[in-house]
Amino acid sequence: MYRDHNNSELNIKSLNKKVILSGWVQKIRDKGFIIWVDLRDRYGLTQLVFDTDRTSKDIMEKARELGREFVIQVEGTVIERESKNKSIPTGDIEVLVEKLIILNISETPPFTIEDETDGGEDLRMKYRYLDIRRNPVKNKLIFRSKVSMAVRNYLSQKDFIEVETPYLIKSTPEGARDFVVPSRMNAGQFYALPQSPQTFKQLLMVGGLDKYFQIVKCFRDEDLRADRQPEFTQIDCEMTFVEQEDILNTFEGLTKHLLKEIKGVEIKDFPRMTYDEAMQTYGNDKPDIRFGMKFGELNGVAQHKDFKVFNDAELVVGIAIPGAASYSRKDIDKLIEWMKRPQVGAKGMVYVKYNEDGSLKSSVDKFYDTSDLKAWAEKTGAQPGDLICVLSGKANATRGQLSALRMEMGKRLGLRKPNEFAPLWVVDFPLLEWDEDTQRFHAMHHPFTSPKEGQLELLATDPGAVKANAYDLVLNGNEIGGGSIRIHDQKTQSMMFDYLGFTKEEAEAQFGFLMKAFTYGAPPHGGIAFGLDRLVAILGGQESIRDFIAFPKNNSGRDIMIDAPAPIDEKQLKELDLKLRS
C-alpha cells in the first residue's frame, strides 16, 4: 500500500497516528539539524519533518538526497507543529518520518511547479504534464469535470438520453472546412470528422428518442484564431414536440442549475431580447448586460444642424461613460486613438463632457448648443460626471465600433466582474446573412433552421428581413449556446437548400438521407448546442479557454508535447491509396 491518507486529510484529530503518505516533494528547508519537506499530491500538502534527535542517521542522509518533484513514500507519526499554518487544512500538524522510500527521482523541472510559475506558454505546453501539477491548471481540469457532471445529472433527471453519435461521418463542403479521414477499406474515399452531430441528432428525433443530449468532441479545420481549437467540445441537445419557448425554459433551467450548483449564484432575471433590440441597445448580438452604457440613438437630435458628418450618417449613436467627464484632453485623445485602431476602425469620435456642475462641453460646440447636448444626455442616460461618446456612419459598422468602446470601458471601469453572472436569451435572429465574398445570402445559423411562421414567403422578396426560430444563450458578453427550431418537413427543407444555392444534386448527395428521413413522419423538433470549453472558462471567471483543456493545441494546430501532426510511413500512405503532392 502506497498510502493510507492523502495529503489534505491529516489534522489535529490525527495526532499520534501512524500514517503512510505518498506524493511529490514540493519544497525542502534544510536547517542542518532539522529538515522540513512539503509533500504534495492532488489533494493538498502535508509537512514532513526529519530531525537529528528523532530521526535515524540513515533516513536523515536519504532525506538530504531529495530534490524538487521527487516522488516519495513515507511512514511516520502525526505530531503537532510548533508554528502553525492556518491557510491549509493540514497546517496544525506535521509527520515525523520514520521510513522514507524514494519511489522515483526527478530531474530539475524546466519551470517551477508553483501557482505563479516562471515558465512561458510554450514551455508549459511542451511539458504540459508538469504544468498540470500546478494548482491553477489542475483545479481548472477538476472544475471542468464537475461542470460536465452537473450538466449530465441535470439533463438525465429531465429524461434526456445521452446518445453517442458517430465520429466517422461524411464530408460536406458547406460551412467550415472538415477534417477528413481516408478510408483504407474503401480506397479513394474519405470519412469526415463531425463539425457537430447536427444531422444525427435530428435523425434521433425522427427516430422518436424525444430528448437527446451528448457531451461530444467536434472538429473544424479552420485557420486558428487565438483561443480557438481544431477540436472542441459541445453540449449538444435536441428535443421533440417543442416550440422555442419549451427549449428556452429547459435550458434556462440548466443554466440556473449550473450557476447555483457550481458557483452558488441564484439567478433571478433571465431576460429575453430580440436580435434587433440587442443590436440597437448594445450594438452586439451577445451583449454583456452586467453593466449599463446602453446605446442612445441620436439621429433625431443630432441631424438638425450643419454638422455634415452626422447629417450624412445612416446612424448617430452614443453611450455615456460613467464618471469619465473628468478625463483630460489627453485621456480622451488616447481613447479616440484606441477607437481608430484597425481592430475597431472608427473614423473619429465626438464627445460631450457632462460635468458634475451640470454644464456640458463638447467637441462639436461649433454646431450644437446646450439644449442639443442635453437631449443627447437624455437619450444616452448620461448623468452629471459622465462622458458621452458619439459615433456616426453606416449603422452596422458604427454599432460594432461603439460596442467595442462599451466593452473596453466596461473592462477598464471594472464593471465586467468575473463573479457576477448575467445570462440572457437573444432571440429572433435573422434567417440569412449577406456574404460579401460570395455575394449571396448564407444561413446565419445553419440550413436546418426554420423561419418564423408565415415568413417563408418573404424569402423571395426580402430575404434579409426573414427572422428565424433561432436563439442564442449569452452569458457575460459571450455566446455560450445557440440553437433553433428545425425544419421538419421535406418540402421546406428542400426549398431552403434551393434558396441557399445548392443544386438538387448537391442537396441530395450531402443531405439526401435527412430529406428522405423527413418523408417518414418527422416530428417537430429543435435544440441547442453549448460550447463547453467557453462555458467552463466563463463559469471559472476566466477569459481564455486554454487552461480548461488538458492537452490543447497551439495556433498552428500542433500539439507540441507529443509533436503532432507528423509525417507517416510511405507504407501507411500506400495502404490508403494516397500520395503527397509536394
Add this chain to the structure above:
Amino acid sequence: MYRDHNNSELNIKSLNKKVILSGWVQKIRDKGFIIWVDLRDRYGLTQLVFDTDRTSKDIMEKARELGREFVIQVEGTVIERESKNKSIPTGDIEVLVEKLIILNISETPPFTIEDETDGGEDLRMKYRYLDIRRNPVKNKLIFRSKVSMAVRNYLSQKDFIEVETPYLIKSTPEGARDFVVPSRMNAGQFYALPQSPQTFKQLLMVGGLDKYFQIVKCFRDEDLRADRQPEFTQIDCEMTFVEQEDILNTFEGLTKHLLKEIKGVEIKDFPRMTYDEAMQTYGNDKPDIRFGMKFGELNGVAQHKDFKVFNDAELVVGIAIPGAASYSRKDIDKLIEWMKRPQVGAKGMVYVKYNEDGSLKSSVDKFYDTSDLKAWAEKTGAQPGDLICVLSGKANATRGQLSALRMEMGKRLGLRKPNEFAPLWVVDFPLLEWDEDTQRFHAMHHPFTSPKEGQLELLATDPGAVKANAYDLVLNGNEIGGGSIRIHDQKTQSMMFDYLGFTKEEAEAQFGFLMKAFTYGAPPHGGIAFGLDRLVAILGGQESIRDFIAFPKNNSGRDIMIDAPAPIDEKQLKELDLKLRS
C-alpha cells in the same frame, strides 16, 4: 404547446381530463362508425378514439386520412375504455378526440415499426432512424445511456475526474492500424485518431491528477470481424499510488455497483484466477464460470497404455458434459464433426459414456479398461449420466478446442443464462507472447505494462515465462475490461522498448515524450479500460453489440444510411497536399 402529457402518463385517475397529446400513429382500427388509433411516443402508447356519435364529421374524415407513422397532435378528453388492456399503463383509458392536427405525413415505412419487424439487417441500417423507433432498439439506447451515467456517478463519487484527452494525436506504427487525419496547416503531416488514450492518461498521472476516467471513442482501422466496429467506446481509467490490489478492488466495486444498479443483481463471489489457472481449468483466458465442465488433465491416467495418439500428445484433457451419456452414436458423431470444423480444428475426439447405471463405455475400449475410465471420470468430475469428451495434442491448441466444446455445450444445455452474472478477475498474464509471423515476442497487453517484481531479469533468459502486473475483468465469458500496473521509470520503459525490437530512434520518435515525462518524477500508476459497447450488451443479456450503438457501421466500415465514406472534392485533396494513387 404540442403536448401536456406523454403517451404513458394517462390512467384511470386522469378520467375526464382535457389533454393534449402528440406522437406517431402506430395502428389504426377503422370499424366504420368508430376508429381507434394507437398513438406512440418514446414513453408508450395511448389509445385515441373517434366515433360518429361523439366526434365531428370533419374530424372523422381527417382521421380517415391517417396512415401508419403519421405525426399528429390531438386534443381530447380522457374516458374509460370498454375493453381494458392490462399490459400497458394507459390500458384503462382512451382519449376521445376533439381536435386533430396532422403535424407531418409519412410514406409507408420500408419495414414494420413493431418489436418483431419484417425488415432485414441492411434495410434496418439504411433506415436506422426508423429502426430506432422500434422498442427493442430504442430501449437498448436508453439502457446504454443509463449504464454510462451509472459508471460516471460511481467513479465521480470515488473522486475520479473525467478528463477529455485529444482526438487528434500522433500515429504510431506499433499495434493495430491507425486512422490518420491529414493536416492542412502542416502539409504532408498527419494526425492519428487514438486507438486508446493510453499515453495521455499516463501523462495525467505524471501530472498528479491521481484518479482519471473518461468515456471515450477509440478508433482502429482493422479489417472488421463480425461485431467489431472501427469506432468503439471505452471506459478508460487510471490511478496513481496504487498496486494491482487497489485497482482490482476499485473496479470490482464498480462492477458490483453496475450489476446492482442496472440489473438488481447482488454479486457475492468475485473470484480471482491466474492466467495459468484459467487456461488449465477452462482452456480460455476469459472463462465463463456460470457453469462447470472444468477441464480434467489426463496425462497421468491416459498415457500408460498403448494408445499412441495420447502417448505422443503434450496434453490429454477432458470435460464431462452433464447428462450427455444418453447421446446416440449419431449425436456424438455430429458433435465430433462440429469439433473438426476449421473454426475449432480438432483432429478427432475420444469419448466415454458414463452411464446412469455406473457402467463406462468409451471409443477407446481397445486400449483402456474400466479402472482407467473411472480415473478419467474422477479427473473430469464426471457423474453417472455424463459424457466425457477427451482431446489430445499440443497443449495450447488442445485447450482452445476443448474450450470451444465447453462453450458450445454450455450454450446448448442452457447453462449460459443471460440474466445470471458471474464476474471474475484473471490475473498474472504473461508479459509477452510469441508472434509466429514476425518470429519474435510482442507485448501481450502493451509496451507500458510492468513485469512482476523481480522478473525483469528473466526477460533475457526465458522471456515467455515473465508474468506481468496485468489483469482482465471477465464477465460471462467475455473480457469486458483489461489493464495493468504500468512501468513508471524511464530506464525500465526504455529497456522494454529495446526488448520489443524498437530502435532507440523509433522509441524516441514515437514515445520520447512519455519517456521524457518519466524523468520528472513519474509516480507509480496503473489502470484499466472497459469496452463499453460489449459491457452494455452483456448487461443487456445480448450477444451482439450492434443494436447498442445508435449508428453502427457495417462490416466494410460503411455507414449505409449516410453513405460514408465517400469521395471528396479535388479542391479538398489539393488543400491537404494529397493525390489519389489510383
